[in-house]
Every structure is written in C-alpha cells, then in structure tokens.
Amino acid sequence: xxxxxxxxxxxxxxxxxxxxxxxxxxxxxxxxxxxxxxxxxxxxxxxxxxxxxxxxxxxxxxxxxxxxxxxxxxxxxxxxxxxxxxxxxxxxxxxxxxxxxxxxxxxxxxxxxxxxxxxxxxxxxxxxxxxxxxxxxxxxxxxxxxxxxxxxxxxxxxxxxxxxxxxxxxxxxxxxxxxxxxxxxxxxxxxxxxxxxxxxxxxxxxxxxxxxxxxxxxxxxxxxxxxxxxxxxxxxxxxxxxxxxxxxxxxxxxxxxxxxxxxxxxxxxxxxxxxxxxxxxxxxxxxxxxxxxxxxxxxxxxxxxxxxxxxxxxxxxxxxxxxxxxxxxxxxxxxxxxxxxxxxxxxxxxxxxxxxxxxxxxxxxx
Numbered sequence: 001x002x003x004x005x006x007x008x009x010x011x012x013x014x015x016x017x018x019x020x021x022x023x024x025x026x027x028x029x030x031x032x033x034x035x036x037x038x039x040x041x042x043x044x045x046x047x048x049x050x051x052x053x054x055x056x057x058x059x060x061x062x063x064x065x066x067x068x069x070x071x072x073x074x075x076x077x078x079x080x081x082x083x084x085x086x087x088x089x090x091x092x093x094x095x096x097x098x099x100x101x102x103x104x105x106x107x108x109x110x111x112x113x114x115x116x117x118x119x120x121x122x123x124x125x126x127x128x129x130x131x132x133x134x135x136x137x138x139x140x141x142x143x144x145x146x147x148x149x150x151x152x153x154x155x156x157x158x159x160x161x162x163x164x165x166x167x168x169x170x171x172x173x174x175x176x177x178x179x180x181x182x183x184x185x186x187x188x189x190x191x192x193x194x195x196x197x198x199x200x201x202x203x204x205x206x207x208x209x210x211x212x213x214x215x216x217x218x219x220x221x222x223x224x225x226x227x228x229x230x231x232x233x234x235x236x237x238x239x240x241x242x243x244x245x246x247x248x249x250x251x252x253x254x255x256x257x258x259x260x261x262x263x264x265x266x267x268x269x270x271x272x273x274x275x276x277x278x279x280x281x282x283x284x285x286x287x288x289x290x291x292x293x294x295x296x297x298x299x300x301x302x303x304x305x306x307x308x309x310x311x312x313x314x315x316x317x318x319x320x321x322x323x324x325x326x327x328x329x330x331x332x333x334x335x336x337x338x339x340x341x342x343x344x345x346x347x348x349x350x351x352x353x354x355x356x357x358x359x360x361x362x363x364x365x366x
Contacts, residue, residue: 004366005036011358012340016041020196021344023047025246026359028366029254029337036366037247048177048190048243049341050227052322055180055242058165058252059146060099060294061264062153064272065168068265071156074099074293081152084122088129095152097134098145100278100291104134107218108144115235118154121147138280138289142219146239162236170248172263173255179244181236190243191343193228193324195221199347208350215284219323224345240322249339253319253330257337273297273318274332295320310360317364325352327360338363 008026015021023041027034039045066072072081074096079086081095090105097103108128114120125148131139150161157164162181170179178186202212226232233243255261259269271292276299278291287306290299298304300315308321309329319329324345330337340359346352 004362008036008359008362008366009038011355011362012038012040015344015355020346021342022194022196023191023344024340024342025049026363027246027250027339028363029247029250030335032254032258032260034247034250037245037250043191043343045245045247046189048245049326049343050190050193050224050233050322050324051242051244051249051326051328051341052224052227052240052324053142054249054320054322054326054328054339055238055240056146057295057320057328058169058180058242059149059153059161059238060272061169061256062161062164063095063099063149063294064264064268066153066156068268072152078148078152081155082122082125082148085125085148087126090128090130090134093134095149096277096293098141098148098152099294100138101141101145101289102135102138102278102280103141103145103148104130104132104137105144106139106141107131108141110144110147112231112235115147115237118151121151125151137283138278138291139283140217141239142217143237143239146237150238161238169255169263170252172261174251175244175248177244177248179242179248180238181241182233182243184230184234187230187233187243190233193225193343193345195225195347196344197346197348197351200350204350209285214349221345221347224323244341246339246341249328249341250337253328253337253339257330257332257335274316292318305357305361308356308360310357310362310364312361313364321356325356327356329360331364334364336364336366338366 012026023043025039027037093103114124153161206212278289290297295318298309298317305311313331314333317331327340
C-alpha cells in the first residue's frame with residue numbers, strides 16, 4: 001500500500017523539481033502535535049512565509065474569544081462598536097455580515113498611509129460606499145472586512161489586535177514566534193515572494209470555468225509581491241498580513257480542534273467552525289460560499305474541492321486558504337490539520353487550484 005506521506009512529499013516536490021516554485025513547506029498535525037513537517041527547495045523548516053488570507057482565521061478566532069466573553073455579538077451592528085463606520089448606508093451592517101463576506105463593501109479601498117494609523121483607517125471607513133445591499137450577495141472581501149473586524153476588536157478590548165492574536169491565541173497554541181505585525185528586526189528568515197508561471201489563457205479559462213477572463217480584484221500579482229516590504233509586514237494587515245511556517249498553521253488548527261487550553265468557549269467554537277451561516281452563491285463561481293463565522297466549511301454537496309479543500313476530506317472540514325496557493329484546514333473526523341506554504345505565487349490560477357486540490361486530497365488520507 002502506498003504511504004500517503006511519501007505520496008504527499010512527492011507531490012510537494014514536483015513543482016520544485018520542475019523549477020516552477022522556489023520553495024515550499026508541508027505540515028501535518030494530529031492529536032495536538034506535528035506529525036510531519038518538511039521544507040523543499042530553497043527553504044528550511046525555520047523559513048517563514050507570507051500566508052495571505054490564511055491570516056483571516058486567526059483574527060476571526062480572536063473575535064470568537066470575545067463572543068464567548070460576551071464582549072462582542074455577531075448580531076450587533078458594526079456601528080454599535082465603531083459609530084464612525086455608519087456613513088453612506090453602512091449603518092445597517094452587522095458584525096456577522098462582516099465575518100461572512102456579505103456586508104456589501106468588497107471593493108472598499110484602504111492603503112498606505114491611511115492604514116498605518118487608527119485615525120487614517122477610521123477616516124477611510126467613513127468614506128467607503130456600498131457596492132451592493134448588505135446581506136443580498138456573497139463576494140469575497142479580500143481586506144476591507146477584516147480591517148473593520150480588527151477595529152471592532154481594538155475598540156472592545158482597548159488593545160491591539162496584533163498583540164492580542166499573539167497573547168491569546170498563538171502563544172497558548174504553542175506557536176513561538178509572532179505571526180502578525182512583525183518588528184523590522186524579526187524579519188530575517190522570511191522567504192521572498194516571487195511571481196511564477198504565466199496566466200491561464202482565455203481558452204483555458206473558458207474550458208474550466210466558462211469565462212474567458214477573470215474579474216479584476218485587489219488581489220493582483222503586484223499587490224501580493226508588496227508583502228516583501230518590511231513596512232508591510234510590520235503593519236499586520238488583518239485580512240492577509242500573517243507570516244509563519246506551515247507547522248504554525250497546522251498547530252493553530254490543532255488548537256481549534258482540541259481547545260485543550262480553553263482558549264475559546266466550547267459552544268462558540270463549535271458554532272463558529274461547524275454551522276454554515278452563508279449559503280449564498282459565490283459571485284464568481286456560483287458555488288455556495290459555505291462560510292461559518294470566519295472560516296469556510298467543506299460541506300456535503302461534493303463541491304468542497306471548489307472551496308479550497310481536497311476531495312477526500314470530510315464534509316466537516318473547515319479552514320481558510322491564502323492567495324498564491326497557501327493551504328490551511330482541519331478535519332474534525334480524522335483529527336488531521338494540514339498546511340502548505342510557498343513563496344512561488346503561480347499566476348496560472350487553474351494550475352494553482354489543481355495543485356491545492358491534489359495536496360489536500362493526499363494529506364487527508366495521511
């Protein structure tokens with residue numbers, strides 16, 4: 001019988017050997033511990049990677065803590081916590097809608113220097129306008145929603161979401177180094193991001209997706225590469241600025257699965273990771289979003305692989321992947337958590353997606 005770990009290693013090595021990707025890491029954990037962690041290519045097991053939107057689950061899980069402490073309610077309006085947000089028709093948006101990507105401002109702009117200070121961020125919130133009526137559609141809010149969630153967290157706690165992620169989540173989970181908002185002196189072993197490959201052709205897109213071009217969003221190759229900047233890593237973008245190893249991602253999801261240190265209220269944790277609150281079709285794929293409160297849930301409709309998971313994990317699998325091919329999920333049925341990180345940002349989105357499905361499908365059998 002083929003050893004799934006060896007199969008996984010071979011699959012991870014494939015793009016390294018072909019010269020497409022400069023490096024990657026894989027990590028599988030179970031029973032609260034890392035069972036396999038390996039680096040490939042120009043990296044070691046100490047190398048850290050930008051994980052982009054895999055960061056979102058960390059910030060969302062901080063909100064879960066506050067919900068369990070009755071400091072935050074998903075049903076409350078954003079303006080209950082950040083009154084300045086309620087301009088241009090945004091006074092009806094709930095915290096839940098922000099966490100489910102149904103809040104209606106996916107294209108709201110926020111960039112340097114505005115995001116460097118609370119004053120700048122809040123001032124920008126007040127200028128944002130809706131792209132569509134809140135609650136009527138599901139469209140990925142790449143960064144805007146989590147900027148609002150981070151501000152809510154800061155208002156509720158009187159602290160800084162970046163410090164709180166470390167103090168209340170990653171340190172208790174056994175992750176030794178800070179993952180969000182890195183000091184300039186703590187950036188020496190981060191893999192430099194590079195764009196690789198060529199974009200899929202219109203014919204390839206049409207054959208696979210039925211469209212000849214993809215929508216233009218803020219997640220561009222240029223925007224992703226900007227995370228090479230030490231200043232950008234220091235900001236700690238709550239929707240995509242996390243920097244860590246694959247093993248750190250896998251341990252985070254083990255902490256969620258087992259909650260041995262009581263980081264989260266068990267009932268809140270169960271609800272956040274298992275109850276689908278957003279079944280609206282994704283605007284671009286037409287597939288049900290299947291979002292829980294800050295994570296994506298695979299679901300039992302056979303389309304979990306289109307939500308960032310493999311084809312062999314259970315319907316209860318949950319997680320949140322990141323741009324450029326980063327993978328992070330946990331399967332409550334098997335107890336496995338899996339993470340894959342790379343600094344090679346493949347511009348061929350179809351190839352990137354197929355790689356992710358293959359890696360996750362193999363890992364789920366480990």
